[in-house]
Amino acid sequence: MKTIQNNTNPSKDNKPLLPKERVGARFWGLGVIFDLDRWQEIWITITHNKSRSVLTAFGVFWGMFMLVVMVGAGVALKRGMNSQIEGFATNSCFVWAEQTSEPYKGFKKGRNWNMLNEDVILLKNNIPEIQYLAPVLFGGGGNNNVTRNDKAGSFGVKGNYPSYNKIDESIMIYGRYINDIDIVENRKVCVLGERVYEVLFPKDENPIGKNIQVNGIYFQVIGVARHTSDINIGGDSKETVVLPFSTMQQAYNQGNVVHFMAVTAIPGVKVKVIEDKIRAILKTKHSISPTDKTAVGGFNIEDQFTMFLYLGIGIGVLIWFVGMGTLFAGAIGVSNIMLVTVRERTKEIGIRRALGATPNNIISQILSESIILTLIAGIGGLMVGVGLLSLVGYGLSQGDQFFKDPQISFTVAIAALIILLIIGTFAGFIPANRAMNIKPIEAIREE
Numbered sequence: 001m002k003t004i005q006n007n008t009n010p011s012k013d014n015k016p017l018l019p020k021e022r023v024g025a026r027f028w029g030l031g032v033i034f035d036l037d038r039w040q041e042i043w044i045t046i047t048h049n050k051s052r053s054v055l056t057a058f059g060v061f062w063g064m065f066m067l068v069v070m071v072g073a074g075v076a077l078k079r080g081m082n083s084q085i086e087g088f089a090t091n092s093c094f095v096w097a098e099q100t101s102e103p104y105k106g107f108k109k110g111r112n113w114n115m116l117n118e119d120v121i122l123l124k125n126n127i128p129e130i131q132y133l134a135p136v137l138f139g140g141g142g143n144n145n146v147t148r149n150d151k152a153g154s155f156g157v158k159g160n161y162p163s164y165n166k167i168d169e170s171i172m173i174y175g176r177y178i179n180d181i182d183i184v185e186n187r188k189v190c191v192l193g194e195r196v197y198e199v200l201f202p203k204d205e206n207p208i209g210k211n212i213q214v215n216g217i218y219f220q221v222i223g224v225a226r227h228t229s230d231i232n233i234g235g236d237s238k239e240t241v242v243l244p245f246s247t248m249q250q251a252y253n254q255g256n257v258v259h260f261m262a263v264t265a266i267p268g269v270k271v272k273v274i275e276d277k278i279r280a281i282l283k284t285k286h287s288i289s290p291t292d293k294t295a296v297g298g299f300n301i302e303d304q305f306t307m308f309l310y311l312g313i314g315i316g317v318l319i320w321f322v323g324m325g326t327l328f329a330g331a332i333g334v335s336n337i338m339l340v341t342v343r344e345r346t347k348e349i350g351i352r353r354a355l356g357a358t359p360n361n362i363i364s365q366i367l368s369e370s371i372i373l374t375l376i377a378g379i380g381g382l383m384v385g386v387g388l389l390s391l392v393g394y395g396l397s398q399g400d401q402f403f404k405d406p407q408i409s410f411t412v413a414i415a416a417l418i419i420l421l422i423i424g425t426f427a428g429f430i431p432a433n434r435a436m437n438i439k440p441i442e443a444i445r446e447e
Contacts, residue, residue, distance in 0.1 A: 056337040057377035059330030064378040067323030068385025076406035088229040090305040092264045098297040104289035115258040134164035136260040148200040148212040156235035159248030175223030182244040190219040195238040271302040331427040338431035370428025378420040
């Protein structure tokens with residue numbers, strides 16, 4: 001009797017042919033083995049039904065494209081918001097005097113009161129949490145109240161301390177800002193806003209040392225300031241002439257009245273803490289009822305910035321939630337198509353199993369096809385999305401827009417690719433598991 005031996009590794013002469021014979025060519029490089037035939041087989045499988053592959057990949061492409069565009073738009077919105085407040089202290093609040101709403105200590109309801117110079121010293125001495133405190137005066141505009149030779153304009157007038165530029169920063173185009181010596185010596189000097197300079201002086205003329213008239217009084221120009229934020233307190237800063245606080249009080253007979261106070265808190269202290277202390281001290285000093293909620297007007301910038309911060313976080317979470325949802329929808333499409341592919345290749349998979357292919361071989365093949373299809377579509381969506389953001393960013397750069405420089409960071413791009421790998425693996429897992437459970441005998445009989 002002739003003995004038949006089971007040879008699990010048949011030679012070339014008696015090796016059975018597979019529907020897709022694999023040559024097993026391998027390339028070694030940098031310690032990594034690349035199975036070139038596997039890549040060829042993956043490519044043949046993907047391109048076997050081009051229309052189906054394209055339609056399937058489009059779901060992933062669109063999901064990645066939308067994720068990139070929405071993240072870029074969110075970045076542009078955040079940058080636009082930051083540009084609006086650039087140079088403005090986010091840990092600041094402002095207080096001013098208003099009519100009382102309650103009678104107190106013999107005073108009637110509706111009494112007018114004023115903050116005074118001594119209140120500035122009182123607050124500084126009793127509230128150690130204050131970082132900067134800047135009293136402010138506002139002057140009336142009037143028709144052509146600011147003049148130089150034959151040129152004139154109607155502009156606002158403001159009296160500031162040097163510390164105000166620490167709270168609401170301006171960049172000096174010419175010269176300098178108000179300093180402490182100007183305050184102490186009551187110097188008749190001024191700082192012009194950009195628009196004031198453009199009206200009173202020829203283009204590119206250096207205004208430093210030149211004299212202008214403000215409400216009939218001469219002042220020497222010591223600087224031209226460019227306001228960095230879009231927040232304007234007491235009028236447009238571009239159309240404002242800034243005088244030393246003490247000079248404005250003296251020159252325009254303002255007495256010792258303070259119209260407005262700008263205050264910032266030291267790092268680590270909530271502005272609400274110093275705001276409450278300021279209100280309490282001013283109410284006590286000026287005989288105002290402690291329960292009067294309207295006598296001391298105020299505005300807490302920190303609360304507004306915190307609201308915008310949470311709004312930005314919410315928008316970011318929504319963007320990623322929608323983008324990830326779209327990507328996973330595309331992954332479901334890839335998974336469904338891979339299930340169809342596995343169904344069509346049932347007989348082939350069965351023959352491979354019968355010839356000794358391990359479950360890991362089958363799983364890795366299906367997962368590879370799913371991951372490659374997902375990556376090709378996703379990288380395409382990433383590139384198109386980045387290209388669109390670049391075009392939009394170029395268009396927005398031509399003007400002063402609220403949306404600025406929409407783009408995604410390198411970290412976000414890498415994270416998106418990692419997510420693609422995870423999604424591709426997820427999309428191929430169910431089809432791979434289905435392929436692994438195919439029984440060789442049943443698969444061979446499949447028609």
